[in-house]
Amino acid sequence: MGTLRYLAERLIGRAEAEGDLRGLKGEGQPLPQPEGGAFVDPVEAAGFRIMAREGALPPEVILAQQANALRAELKDESDPEARKALMRRLADIEMRRAMRMEGRRRGRF
Structure with missing residues (x-):
């Protein structure tokens, strides 16, 4: 088990033991699915959320937003x-997003 994962597990365990995780919004509900599905690294997803909160979005997220608007x-x-023109634009955006995600997965971005 990696050091970061070990530390995270310890902190979560401590918070649970002290009752800090009770009564939170969404308690007992499934976690929302991250944009990009199962192929998003949880650490990257957390980084994306922090960046989004601060107004700095990575290109993959911007492309996903554009794709959703086109849909x-x-x-x-x-x-x-x-419709054909919109579908061409959507295909282009989805291809660029897939390329960015694959590049990130391979460590190129």
């Missing part, structure tokens, strides 16, 4: 040509 537009669009 919403696509849902409401009825013109076939406009």
Whole structure:
């Protein structure tokens, strides 16, 4: 077990023993799924949350937000040509996001 994980487990155990984790918002509910699914490193996810709270978003998160906005537009669009254009833009964004995530996974970013 890594040092960071060991330290985190000890701190969580201490907080549980002292009752610091009782009565928190969301207690007893499943944790929200991180953006990006199961392939997001928990440490990176925590870093992303801190960056987002401070207003500094990594490119992957910005691309995910853009993709979500395009999906919403696509849902409401009825013109076939406009739908095709939106789908091309969405595919491009999803490809760039996947490339960034793969690069991060391989340690390139």
